[in-house]
Every structure is written in structure tokens, then in C-alpha cells.
Amino acid sequence: MDFIQANKLLSISLFLAIISCLVGRFSAGDIDYKVILTLFGLMLLIQGFEQVGLLRFVAQKLLHHSQDSRRLVQLMVLLSLIGSMFLTNDVAILTLLPIYLKILNLLPKFKGRLLGSVLIIVAANLGSSFFPFGNPQNLYLYDYYHVAFSQFLLWMGLVLLVSIIALWLLTLLVAKDSLEEIEFKQATFARNESFLLAALMAIMILVVLNLFPYQWTVPLVALAVFFYRRSLFRRVDYGLLATFVCFFIIVGNIGEADFIRENLHALSSKQVYLTSIGMSQVISNVPAAFLIAPFTDYQQAVILGVNIGGLGTLLASLANLIGYNLFHSFYPDETKRFLGLFSLVNFGLLVILGGIFFFFIH
Structure with missing residues (x-):
């Protein structure tokens, strides 16, 4: 029971997979091994970047240049x-939100606590959609x-541009108050390890771009990580895989269900787009992508739909839940206010971005 409670998405998906196999059939050919192996390799390297402290170091350097609360x-x-x-x-959320919330502990008069936390989460969701x-x-x-890589960047670059403008305008709502002097413990990062991880990440990006074959590249990257820091293997989210x-x-x-396949195939591109956004609100954008993509050729509609669909409810993106849990652990008494503002900002942006890019779907 504790396992189910701690791994709800895995438990539900496993239950549904078993039911689907009992009703239908099991075929190992349905599994996209490139996605699984590539995601595994990326997870290894991401955990490495977190451990070497590079992002925390950059965050602290930026904070030294903060003249006021809005900045x-x-x-x-x-x-x-x-x-x-x-x-x-x-x-990004797991690394940056705790840093931000710890800083706020040193600034009891800070007025932008709730909005800042919400915008950090929103920015992480929107920024991750670009590549x-x-x-x-x-x-x-x-x-x-x-x-095509250039086509993908063109679609998501427009989303990123609108997102940057919207986020900047929202940050103007934060009061521009002077900050008290904060004493930081000097952050450091392992330079040589960071360079190694950056090189391995570049190789993995080439795998994603189909320039290197995943069958031997991912195992070689994993082997390099094993000799460099094998403890990272224990930090991979195998439940997500x-x-x-x-x-x-x-x-x-x-x-295999004809009526589902026929109904989804019958949807227009704009209907696919709206379906992708709507399903993301209920089951989150990752499973929405898995469920919709095989039944439609409207790739732009699905890609834009599930990425913009990460806005909205807490369930729309797993990153939303991570951010909510982190805020709750720091400020449990302010959770209701946080959720109210989170919903207002997220649904507002969902309507704006969703509405704007509805007219870009073709």
C-alpha cells in the first residue's frame, strides 16, 4: 500500500497495462526502446549535474546581482x-525552488513569495518545451x-517567445523592495566533472537528433558514468521508465480498438490540439502524448497541445506536483493561498497561450 501511495502514476499505469493485456495482447514490439534507453541516459547525466552543484553555483552568482525583490x-x-x-x-524545480524558498527564510518581509514560487514552476514547464x-x-x-529539428525549434520557439513576454509581465507584479544583506555560504562546483558531464550530454543530444545510433551510444555513456560515479545509477527514476x-x-x-482509432483519426488538427490540452489537464501531458500520438498525423497539434497543456491544473504536469510539494514542505500554512494563485496564473496563461496558438495549428 505504501508503494502504491508513493508511486501512484506507476501503479495506475501498471494496472491499466495488465488490464489491456488481458483484454488484448502483450507485444514487446509496442515498446519504443530508443525512448526508454535515451531517457535513461539523460536521467543519469541530469543527476550528475545536480550532484556537482553547477546550477546552484550559477543561481548564487545571479543572486548576488539582485538589487531588489523584483530583480x-x-x-x-x-x-x-x-x-x-x-x-x-x-x-530545474527540484534545484531552484528550494534555493529560492531558503532565501525567503532570510527575508521575512519579502512580499513576492507566492508569485515568485508559482512563476519558477511555470517557467520550468515552458522552458523545457523548447528542445x-x-x-x-x-x-x-x-x-x-x-x-525536423529546425521545424521543432520553429514551433516551440514561438511558444517560448510568447512565454518569455508573459512571464516578464507577471514578474512586474512583484513589489520592488530593497533586499536585506544576505550572507551566503560560498557555493562551488566540480569543474572537471562538469566538463565531462557536458561532453556526455552533447553526445546524448546527438543521439536524440538521430546522428548517433542509440544501441551502442547509450551503453557507452552509461559505462562512462559507471566508472566516473556509479552512485548516479541509484538516483535514476526507474519508476518513470x-x-x-x-x-x-x-x-x-x-x-487495436477500431472505434478509438477511427474516432481519433477523424479529428481535425485543431480538434487534436484541443484534445491534447484537455487530456493533459486530467492525466498529465506525458501520458496524453503517449495516448494521442499513435492515432493522428497532426504532429504540430500534438506537440503544441501537450506542451501548452502542462499549464492549468496541478495534474497537468508532474513538475507542477513536485513544485507544489516543495512549497508545502516550506510553508504548509500558505498552501491554500499558493494553490489559488497557482491556478489563477496557470489557467490564465493556458487560456492566453492556448488561444494564441490555436490559430497557428494547420
């Missing part, structure tokens, strides 16, 4: 946006549809 929030949001592009939204390797749904969709396997099995069996 502090703007710099943290910017770092969350950029950091999530390369280290995924989950890692094919920024989040799990992009990794899967980029590989599934074989989208298992959840992906379950999604592939579920989708494979759903694909």
Missing part, C-alpha cells in the same frame, strides 16, 4: 526557464514523428 524573482525565473531547457523541468530533450513528452514525440513501458503497452492495445 530576485526575475533572475530566478530566468534561470528556471534556461535551466529547464537543458536539465528538464523536474530538475526535443527538454522533457519526456518532447523526447517521445520528436522520435515518434521524426520531426517503467511507467513509460506501461504507456507503450497500453497504447499498443488501445490501437
